[in-house]
Amino acid sequence: MKPVEKTEYQPIPVRQTLIEMKDISELMIDLAYSAALFNNRELAEEVMALERRVDNLVYILNMNLMLAARDKEDAESLAGVAKVGAMTNSISDAAADIAGIVLHGIGIHPIVREVFQRTEEHLARMVVAENSMLAGKAVSELDLAAEVGVDIIAIRRGIHWLIDPQKEMVMPEDVLVARGTASGLEKLAEAARGEVETLD
Amino acid sequence: MKPVEKTEYQPIPVRQTLIEMKDISELMIDLAYSAALFNNRELAEEVMALERRVDNLVYILNMNLMLAARDKEDAESLAGVAKVGAMTNSISDAAADIAGIVLHGIGIHPIVREVFQRTEEHLARMVVAENSMLAGKAVSELDLAAEVGVDIIAIRRGIHWLIDPQKEMVMPEDVLVARGTASGLEKLAEAARGEVETLD
Numbered sequence: 001m002k003p004v005e006k007t008e009y010q011p012i013p014v015r016q017t018l019i020e021m022k023d024i025s026e027l028m029i030d031l032a033y034s035a036a037l038f039n040n041r042e043l044a045e046e047v048m049a050l051e052r053r054v055d056n057l058v059y060i061l062n063m064n065l066m067l068a069a070r071d072k073e074d075a076e077s078l079a080g081v082a083k084v085g086a087m088t089n090s091i092s093d094a095a096a097d098i099a100g101i102v103l104h105g106i107g108i109h110p111i112v113r114e115v116f117q118r119t120e121e122h123l124a125r126m127v128v129a130e131n132s133m134l135a136g137k138a139v140s141e142l143d144l145a146a147e148v149g150v151d152i153i154a155i156r157r158g159i160h161w162l163i164d165p166q167k168e169m170v171m172p173e174d175v176l177v178a179r180g181t182a183s184g185l186e187k188l189a190e191a192a193r194g195e196v197e198t199l200d
Numbered sequence: 201m202k203p204v205e206k207t208e209y210q211p212i213p214v215r216q217t218l219i220e221m222k223d224i225s226e227l228m229i230d231l232a233y234s235a236a237l238f239n240n241r242e243l244a245e246e247v248m249a250l251e252r253r254v255d256n257l258v259y260i261l262n263m264n265l266m267l268a269a270r271d272k273e274d275a276e277s278l279a280g281v282a283k284v285g286a287m288t289n290s291i292s293d294a295a296a297d298i299a300g301i302v303l304h305g306i307g308i309h310p311i312v313r314e315v316f317q318r319t320e321e322h323l324a325r326m327v328v329a330e331n332s333m334l335a336g337k338a339v340s341e342l343d344l345a346a347e348v349g350v351d352i353i354a355i356r357r358g359i360h361w362l363i364d365p366q367k368e369m370v371m372p373e374d375v376l377v378a379r380g381t382a383s384g385l386e387k388l389a390e391a392a393r394g395e396v397e398t399l400d
Contacts, residue, residue: 093290094288
């Protein structure tokens with residue numbers, strides 16, 4: 001088990017924290033389904049990394065909520081905000097449970113595969129090589145939806161996650177999470193590994 | 201508090217139960233967001249009704265899994281199926297927690313509204329009147345997406361939920377859950393109440 005990141009108070013706006021938690025928890029469900037569908041340990045590990053991030057954010061959210069409440073009216077209306085934070089945490093835990101099936105090597109029963117396949121959205125995870133044609137370009141500039149029928153829905157850079165990173169620049173060693181057709185994802189993976197010069 | 205429905209063993213295929221649980225839990229999240237966004241008690245009550253349904257299905261799923269396992273290999277591979285059932289139950293509980301904010305009358309903080317609005321899909325709930333033009337027609341036949349820009353994503357008929365009910369016939373007293381534009385939903389609500397003869 002990896003050491004748990006120490007959680008220190010950070011003055012991050014509640015709004016921003018809650019949006020990040022909601023976005024991450026939704027991404028985690030998609031990632032967990034794909035991890036189970038393809039029995040993919042790498043995707044499952046990403047889910048676990050995100051789960052640690054959400055755990056961390058819950059603490060930060062609750063600290064900032066406590067500091068924000070000045071009277072009982074504040075406390076009442078902020079109690080609902082805390083509940084939404086708890087909800088995203090429950091969803092994140094549920095996704096981590098699914099990823100755990102893969103990591104425990106239990107094997108994915110055909111029924112689970114079938115259930116997840118019904119709402120299947122192909123996701124893949126790829127690491128950007130030093131010499132990749134993607135490196136140094138903004139995600140939006142790559143025009144991936146039109147070129148190869150995929151979207152980069154998240155980038156992990158070290159321990160930081162960038163969700164919906166349209167304006168971000170792709171960097172070597174970035175971990176990309178992309179959604180799209182199987183053939184499009186394969187093309188993007190080749191580009192990430194630096195095996196092709198163009199996406200055509 | 202409503203009495204909890206007694207859960208008796210029913211020989212429902214595991215596959216069918218799991219699909220129903222997954223579909224319902226996803227619907228519940230959408231309904232809970234809408235309930236919070238519009239501080240709508242009726243939608244929140246529907247979330248609670250669905251939560252009781254999922255609670256019931258978890259028992260039925262686990263009973264059928266126990267009966268399906270004949271040896272330790274079965275037990276291992278079915279343990280993952282049980283985990284997916286538990287996941288849908290966690291998501292269902294999380295949605296019920298959000299609906300609880302509405303039912304407890306805590307009031308929806310502007311931050312929560314903003315966070316839910318970002319992925320807003322307008323949902324509405326409506327009851328079909330005896331003299332509604334919708335009654336007696338199949339959902340697909342109404343061609344609602346083209347006519348008014350809405351989809352009926354679920355129907356509750358008494359205690360039974362029909363998810364993605366394209367081929368179902370709309371009946372008087374049905375509770376429809378529809379997704380779409382605000383104006384389209386208003387038109388559909390008028391039709392459900394029997395106030396208009398056509399959807400034009």
